[in-house]
Amino acid sequence: MGPIGPMSAKLHLSIVTPERVVFEDEVDYVSAMTQMGEVTILPGHVPLVANLQAGELRLKKNGDESLLVASTGFLQVQSGNTIVILADTAERAEELELEKIEEARDRARKLLEEKRHVDDVAFADAAAMLERELARHRVATKRKKYRDVGKASIE
Secondary structure, three states, X not given: OOOXXXXXXXXXXXXXXXXXXXXXXXXXXXXXXXXXXXXXXXXXXXXEEEEEEEEEEEEEEOOEEEEEEEOOEEEEEEOOOEEEEEEOOEEEHHHOOXXXXXXXXXXHHHHHHHHOOOOHHHHHHHHHHHHHHHHHHHHHHHHHHHHHHOOXXXX
């Protein structure tokens, strides 16, 4: 037993959006992109609240690593090895369709260019949309690469 508790402890992870619970289970660790940079949470982590940045979520459960993607939101590490991620949007890698993401990314780039000189709020919204689509594209591409070479188990 370590100073924080048993070394075999798991994290209870919940990833929630306004529409649904995307993931809820016990995991070995979770890594997420925050405005402070990438953070990896292991059992026994100190309490923390951080702003999410659009990007990849990696988690490991019983030796299998899974990929998800989330947009902006919050990550909270609570005492008792509980992690709650509240995101505007979040998807499992297997839910991502690369062709549709590429179309959405192109639309977001066009919208960003149109709003560049019009309105600061519209420009910020377009920039956030593009950031989300780029994060989705990175995760979908990574999943496809892993699936094609058989190097990762993504469930």
